[in-house]
Amino acid sequence: MTLRRMTRTLLGKWHLTIPGVLLSLVISGLIFNVVPPLYASSGVAVMVQAGHTSARTSNPLLSFDPSLGTTAQITIASLNNPDTLSEVSVAAGSTFSVKNAGPETTGVLGAQPFIYFNTQSPIAGESAAMVYRLMDVARQNLTDRQKDLKVRAKNYISLQTVVEATPPKYVVNTQAAAAGAALLGGVLVTCGLILLWEHVLSSRRRVKSVSDPVGNSARERVASWEEAERLNIGSREASLKIPAELLAMNSTNIKSNSG
Known part of the structure; x- marks a missing residue:
């Protein structure tokens, strides 16, 4: 087709x-309302080492030790x-990710002292x-380890x-994806069922046409019957018209003979 x-x-x-x-x-609208929305938030923290006793005026932000990257990974x-999820979340459906590199980071940078926090929850706040809470848990873990x-x-x-x-x-992509999939699926199912039903009807008509011994459809058979009836009526009228003409000729001959 x-x-x-x-x-x-x-x-x-x-x-x-x-x-x-x-x-x-x-159905798409119902799914959009049923699927809970998600709200995302993010934050960044960095590992900082304490100043040395011999250099109290030194700035820790200017002396990042490579081992800080290892501590961040731990x-x-x-x-x-x-x-950890049960400690930092109070809403069902919440998720989080903690990584050593942000979404803008490209290439292989090795161990970095930065920690990137990303969270998603159905509740905005x-x-x-x-x-x-994740930052607090990280600080507590770091303190306990030391x-x-x-x-x-x-x-x-x-x-x-x-x-x-x-x-x-x-x-927006969570609800939109679910609602869009439902809408697309519904339209495809509707069109598929209509086309399938039309195909079944067409197949039945073709089978019925092939099984007809005359080889015509019902409309063609009715037309042939009407044509045959018209021909029969015409032949009957012609058969009646010929004897009438013969009688007229005989009456004319009789009159001429008597005269």
Whole structure:
């Protein structure tokens, strides 16, 4: 079936196509309302080492040790524990990711002292709160680890906030994808059923036409019957007209003989 024929079939069956599309729109709207929205937030923190006792005026931000990147990776691994989600989230459907590189980072940079926090939650304010909770959990894990290693408090590595939690941003792709898939699926099912039904009807008509011994459709048979009846009527009129002419000729001959 060509595209032109399919289009003509769907337009010809508009009384079925339009209700099917409207029903698909209704289902799509319901799914859009049922699927919970998601709000995203993010933040960035950095590992900072304490100043040396011999150089109290030194700036820790100017002396990043390569080992800070390793410490950041250890902290990230501890945060990616499945139990962390229950500690930082209060809403079902919330997720988070903690990485050593941001979305703008390109190439292989190795271990970096930065930690990037990304959260998603169906509650707008919850997504930003999760970022701060993750930072607090990271600081506590870092402190506990250094205590276990018997590190002096003045030499502790600290986690400093670089970028505060961003305002919650609505993630539109979740609801839009679900609603769009429902709408597209409904339209395809509607068109498919209409075309399939039309194909079945056409197949039945072809089978019926082939099985006809005369080889004509019902309309052609009716036309042939009407033509045959018309011919029969004409032949009867002709048969009646000929004896009438013969009688007229005989009466004329009789009159002429008697005269």
